[in-house]
Amino acid sequence: MREVRVHDTLSGALCPLRPRDPGSVGIYACGPTVYAPVHVGNARPFVVFALFKRFLEHLGHRVTLVENVTDVNDKIYAAAREAGVGSAELARGMTERYEADTDRLGLGRPDHEPKASETITPIVDLIGALIERGHAYVAEGDVYFRVASFPGYGRLSNREGDEGTGEEDSALKESPRDFALWKAQKPGEDTAWPAPWGLGRPGWHIECSAMAEAILGLDFDIHGGGIDLVFPHHENELAQTEAGRAAPLARAWMHNGMIRFEGDKMSKSVGNIRSLTGALDEVGRDALVMYFVGGHYRQPLSFSAEALEEAGRAVDRLREFCRRLDRSAAGPPESDAYLERFLDALADDFNTPAARAELFAWVSEGNRRMDAGERLGVGRLQEMLWMLGLEALLDAESEVPDPVAERLLAERQAARANRDFATADARRDELAALGWVVRDTAEGPVLVRA
Numbered sequence: 001m002r003e004v005r006v007h008d009t010l011s012g013a014l015c016p017l018r019p020r021d022p023g024s025v026g027i028y029a030c031g032p033t034v035y036a037p038v039h040v041g042n043a044r045p046f047v048v049f050a051l052f053k054r055f056l057e058h059l060g061h062r063v064t065l066v067e068n069v070t071d072v073n074d075k076i077y078a079a080a081r082e083a084g085v086g087s088a089e090l091a092r093g094m095t096e097r098y099e100a101d102t103d104r105l106g107l108g109r110p111d112h113e114p115k116a117s118e119t120i121t122p123i124v125d126l127i128g129a130l131i132e133r134g135h136a137y138v139a140e141g142d143v144y145f146r147v148a149s150f151p152g153y154g155r156l157s158n159r160e161g162d163e164g165t166g167e168e169d170s171a172l173k174e175s176p177r178d179f180a181l182w183k184a185q186k187p188g189e190d191t192a193w194p195a196p197w198g199l200g201r202p203g204w205h206i207e208c209s210a211m212a213e214a215i216l217g218l219d220f221d222i223h224g225g226g227i228d229l230v231f232p233h234h235e236n237e238l239a240q241t242e243a244g245r246a247a248p249l250a251r252a253w254m255h256n257g258m259i260r261f262e263g264d265k266m267s268k269s270v271g272n273i274r275s276l277t278g279a280l281d282e283v284g285r286d287a288l289v290m291y292f293v294g295g296h297y298r299q300p301l302s303f304s305a306e307a308l309e310e311a312g313r314a315v316d317r318l319r320e321f322c323r324r325l326d327r328s329a330a331g332p333p334e335s336d337a338y339l340e341r342f343l344d345a346l347a348d349d350f351n352t353p354a355a356r357a358e359l360f361a362w363v364s365e366g367n368r369r370m371d372a373g374e375r376l377g378v379g380r381l382q383e384m385l386w387m388l389g390l391e392a393l394l395d396a397e398s399e400v401p402d403p404v405a406e407r408l409l410a411e412r413q414a415a416r417a418n419r420d421f422a423t424a425d426a427r428r429d430e431l432a433a434l435g436w437v438v439r440d441t442a443e444g445p446v447l448v449r450a
């Protein structure tokens with residue numbers, strides 16, 4: 001099997017993927033805290049790890065992808081108070097929105113999506129083990145991790161610890177570096193669970209240690225998430241599991257770079273398009289996925305109108321290429337070499353921009369040959385598109401707008417020309433209900449599949 005190497009934040013080096021259980025890969029990636037609708041920044045790890053899973057599956061691995069939902073948290077209590085609803089109700093509603101929004105990316109769901117509120121027993125068990133081993137202490141119903149008891153603290157982030165996350169009552173802590181594993185119920189908090197040290201709720205970090213262990217076991221293959229989670233979240237996860245279980249949490253740590261919302265000139269309010277659903281409404285899922293794969297997962301990715309337009313043009317070019325292919329023709333053998341280089345790129349720290357460039361190199365060659373009169377089949381294109389999450393582009397039938405959609409688009413344009421924005425928005429919503437998104441291009445508006 002082809003060797004896959006990923007950059008491991010802990011060792012700071014490219015490391016070959018050597019699964020704990022040969023042939024099976026376990027991945028845990030930190031998911032959202034559900035207090036507000038998710039934005040495109042939250043969607044990046046969702047896309048990166050969904051596609052990384054596809055790549056590993058293409059190579060023949062069995063992959064178990066776990067992405068948690070943090071549904072008990074200070075931000076959720078605050079948002080619920082503001083909205084005048086119960087915190088569990090708010091978290092439930094926001095979880096449903098998160099699932100609906102990420103479903104629209106068309107990349108399927110992780111294999112497990114554990115919720116903190118449903119993982120209390122493993123959390124209490126791990127905290128108990130930490131107290132027993134002297135790595136944690138109870139203080140007035142709270143439980144804190146004793147950082148000084150774990151000499152390896154700081155290995156992941158190269159930081160020594162600081163005042164914690166700022167949400168803890170430091171008066172109860174032995175040291176400002178210590179962090180909460182369990183928080184006693186406070187007035188105004190409407191959810192709490194029983195534990196040997198009192199009624200309360202888990203801290204953020206302990207939930208991921210416990211959920212990962214419960215589903216993937218210890219020393220699993222890859223722990224992932226945004227680079228902003230390295231400290232304190234992942235540093236604390238690593239410390240909790242190693243101190244409590246005397247075994248490593250994960251073999252490699254894979255972190256994605258942040259989305260940068262800078263210097264953009266969006267056609268709509270930036271606030272709207274920053275939400276995942278706003279971005280999907282604006283450009284459609286194909287262009288958004290193309291935008292994500294256009295950047296290396298470790299690098300920051302700037303979110304701008306220009307970047308989205310570039311992705312939209314790339315999708316149009318690819319869709320047009322797919323339309324020209326002759327489905328009855330045998331795949332040209334020359335596409336095999338492109339697929340090989342495509343896989344080489346992904347095996348080298350999941351370099352999706354290099355893989356994407358290989359795909360477009362094949363598009364260029366294929367177009368030249370079809371211009372010269374050759375009939376080309378799909379060949380290995382389908383596999384490349386699937387690994388980039390763009391396989392729907394081969395489904396040419398669904399891409400041709402029907403007369404009803406064309407009429408609605410014409411009415412939207414007429415309404416806009418008359419500055420009748422209410423009617424224009426209504427037509428856009430009707431198109432959305434039919435599964436079409438209007439994309440404004442230099443050649444005028446076009447309909448693309450949502």
Ligand SMILES: [Zn+2]
Pocket residue numbers: 029030031208233
């Ligand atoms: Zn986490």
